[in-house]
Amino acid sequence: MDTAHASHTTTKLGVEPFLELSRHYPVIDVRTSAEFAKGHIPGAMNIPLFSNEERAIIGTTYKQVGQREAMLLGLEIVGPKMRHLIEHIQTVATERTLLLHCWRGGMRSESVAWLAGLFGYRCYTLRRGYKGFRNYVLQMLELPSRLLILGGKTGSGKTEILQVLKQQGEQVIDLEGLAHHKGSSFGALGEADQPSQQQFENELAMQWRQLNLQRPVWLEDESRHIGKLSIP
The missing domain is CATH 3.40.250.10 (Rhodanese-like domain)
Structure with a gap:
């Protein structure tokens, strides 16, 4: 050998x-x-x-x-x-x-x-x-970006609207999907366990690096926390 x-x-x-x-x-x-x-x-x-x-x-x-x-x-x-x-x-x-x-x-x-x-x-x-x-x-999540925030009441269809925007070629990050969470009223019903805080950040950064940060990025309006996770 x-x-x-x-x-x-x-x-x-x-x-x-x-x-x-x-x-x-x-x-x-x-x-x-x-x-x-x-x-x-x-x-x-x-x-x-x-x-x-x-x-x-x-x-x-x-x-x-x-x-x-x-x-x-x-x-x-x-x-x-x-x-x-x-x-x-x-x-x-x-x-x-x-x-x-x-x-x-x-x-x-x-x-x-x-x-x-x-x-x-x-x-x-x-x-x-x-x-x-x-x-x-951590450096990736600090990069400057143009964020467009979609607001609305829980259950009003914000996630579906974001999916349509994505199909139309817009850049979309599904924070609730990454966090395995359905929103404040629905919680994690039917979802897998939430990832650790580190893993949430890792998954988010890997999506972030695929984006063109010269173009706007759509996000759903969230509080600082999604379930047990904090938005970086």
Whole structure:
């Protein structure tokens, strides 16, 4: 097996090129399930390198003993999982190209990229990881824009009007749809659970980046909160 070749199969990317490639290749988030649940890149799949408990133990070891012992403990934990990890990757990345990230673009994503590289995968990792993506999201939501607000009483058909405007070529953001909420009188009746605040912001930013901000953007008139979520 040509491990020297495998070491050249990983490329670090900034957020924009990473997101562009994500239109064509799977994104694998190797953080813990708890980190993923708090917020993730829309469309990403969670294949955690460590469980929530394992990450906590490694973090404690790092603080109390040092980096070397924490790394050795990580190797001890990951070793028996390597076959399962690569088999899981093979089920979701059939084209031998995948995008990977962890929290800060460090050892977790680099380790999984190295493993996937041994099996012939071309890997792209996210520079500064999910933390960098979150900074990008917050910057995206600060961009100046021309907002047109559609008002009216609850149940008066504002959502339907926005759908017609969208069909006519207008730029529309459905905040209630992103928030999985039907309005103040109807609440979340028949809807999936609301996303976390982070995930709401992530989904909103990914729609926002697709818009031409030189043109107006239609929104439904909302209070500062939609259910448990705050509008950024």
